[in-house]
Amino acid sequence: MPLLIKNGEIVTADSRARADIFCEGETITRIGAGLEAPPGTRVIDASGKYVFPGFIDPHVHITLPFMGTLAKDTYETGSRAALVGGTTTLIEMCCPSRSEDALAGFEHWMAQAAGRSACDFTFHMGATRFDAKAESELREIVRRGISSFKVFLAYKGAFGIDDTELYRTLALARELGVVVTAHCENETLVAERQKELLAAGKTDPGQHHESRPPAVEAEGVHHLMTFAEMTGAHAYIVHLSCKRALDEALAARRRGVRVSIETLIQYLVLDKTFAERPGFEGAKYVMSPPLRDKSNQAVLWNGLRDGFIQTVATDHAPFDFEGQKRMGAADFTKIPNGIPSLEERINLMYTCGVLAGRIDLHTLVNVASTQVAKTFDLFPRKGAIQPGADADLVVFDPDYRGFISSKTHHMNVDYSAFEGWKIMGRPSAVTVRGELAVLDGRFVGAPDRGRFLKRAPSRA
Ligand code: URP
Ligand code: ZN
Ligand code: ZN
Numbered sequence: 001m002p003l004l005i006k007n008g009e010i011v012t013a014d015s016r017a018r019a020d021i022f023c024e025g026e027t028i029t030r031i032g033a034g035l036e037a038p039p040g041t042r043v044i045d046a047s048g049k050y051v052f053p054g055f056i057d058p059h060v061h062i063t064l065p066f067m068g069t070l071a072k073d074t075y076e077t078g079s080r081a082a083l084v085g086g087t088t089t090l091i092e093m094c095c096p097s098r099s100e101d102a103l104a105g106f107e108h109w110m111a112q113a114a115g116r117s118a119c120d121f122t123f124h125m126g127a128t129r130f131d132a133k134a135e136s137e138l139r140e141i142v143r144r145g146i147s148s149f150k151v152f153l154a155y156k157g158a159f160g161i162d163d164t165e166l167y168r169t170l171a172l173a174r175e176l177g178v179v180v181t182a183h184c185e186n187e188t189l190v191a192e193r194q195k196e197l198l199a200a201g202k203t204d205p206g207q208h209h210e211s212r213p214p215a216v217e218a219e220g221v222h223h224l225m226t227f228a229e230m231t232g233a234h235a236y237i238v239h240l241s242c243k244r245a246l247d248e249a250l251a252a253r254r255r256g257v258r259v260s261i262e263t264l265i266q267y268l269v270l271d272k273t274f275a276e277r278p279g280f281e282g283a284k285y286v287m288s289p290p291l292r293d294k295s296n297q298a299v300l301w302n303g304l305r306d307g308f309i310q311t312v313a314t315d316h317a318p319f320d321f322e323g324q325k326r327m328g329a330a331d332f333t334k335i336p337n338g339i340p341s342l343e344e345r346i347n348l349m350y351t352c353g354v355l356a357g358r359i360d361l362h363t364l365v366n367v368a369s370t371q372v373a374k375t376f377d378l379f380p381r382k383g384a385i386q387p388g389a390d391a392d393l394v395v396f397d398p399d400y401r402g403f404i405s406s407k408t409h410h411m412n413v414d415y416s417a418f419e420g421w422k423i424m425g426r427p428s429a430v431t432v433r434g435e436l437a438v439l440d441g442r443f444v445g446a447p448d449r450g451r452f453l454k455r456a457p458s459r460a
Contacts, residue, residue, distance in 0.1 A: 003434050004037040008046025012385050013366035023391035026433035044429050046395045053385050054088030054392025055346050056372040059238050059313035062092050063112045067336045072318045072412045075116040080443040081410035083119050085343035086427040088392040093150050094123040095159050102137040117450030124150040124181050130165035142176050145454030147377045153220045154185040170233040177457035181236040184220030194333050205282035207332045209272045209290035214244040217289045221245045225252035234258040234459050239315050241267045241289040243299040260375050262311045263300050265345045269352050283325040284415055286335045301358040304367050312367045316342035318413035340413045347423045377455040391434035398425045
């Protein structure tokens, strides 16, 4: 059915105008004032509301075997939660273990998503081992429509690779024009600090950030930057959390290293005192890199405002408090890492960022949609409101007032890190390629609407 969104204020990364949007098939076909709706058109009145391009989360985990357990969401639950929160495209980390082959891993991750996702999706392909077989399979995976890899400088023995593998992965990426996303923490420093803390009887969740201080992340970033410089690859630092790591990345950029930087909504609104909460409550706030001193938040918001940081993701990794986080009750190193946030990213950025005067609406759209699409070869199909773009649209009601709660969220996880937080504004309607998926906080879409987005490398 054709779709007409009337009377909204269209806000993109670089423009703002009151106009109607007409969509036919799966794409936007016309934008203008006073557009007529042919018979059979679904009309959404967006008076008093913003219309944004569908948001893209560049870093999520749905299928995630990790730290002896499995992340809780499936594509059924995760894609609905994403859509209710205004995210219409997911980029998931495909993370086979070192003992698994890349192609088998890719096919496994794809099987979890295909036909089960309500929103569109693609993957960053984890290069968790690099040998001749892995290289030829990574080449094949790029031919199948993947244009970004993922490497871990941490989690040795699970996903982590050594320096030879890192060098060769980056060299392959440079040859193929693929961007390499990277988790930057020095694994040896983490392991040594963890041993020291446990030996001193320090076992509570608040020790997690003591084991991975900013220097550990800054060293990881510096390390990656050196390898990116030597190979000429385009690197993308995932979940950058603090000033010290940002300084390393910006120093590399100044000397010509091709680097994009992602931060997370968690680092923008939470700080390490949450992980220090008593009674094991802090376990809800254990993730890696860890939550930091509050002083880093202004640095990150300003980095987004000034264009030094390119994107905001969630690194959604949902583990229940009961049964999963509690695995680390006697040892913080056994708490599964992750703070579920897939559903809350845009509402929190609007409430805590735009309304608080830290970023403007264009920056919100840019870092949570347009710049993601540009970095990962999805633009202008995604991340844009223009004729020919996919009709992924978010009608956002700035007058909505409500509260976040695990009792009402759509993520399949038993707690919210933002329980009771007030939200000022939320998506009132969300479309996926022209079909209505969300109305007033309820998922009303087709559970299998989502498609795999083939991407071609553009950095050769
Ligand atoms: O704590 C985190 N970030 N969990 C997910 C895995 C990762 O490192 O991205
Ligand atoms: Zn990571
Ligand atoms: Zn991650």
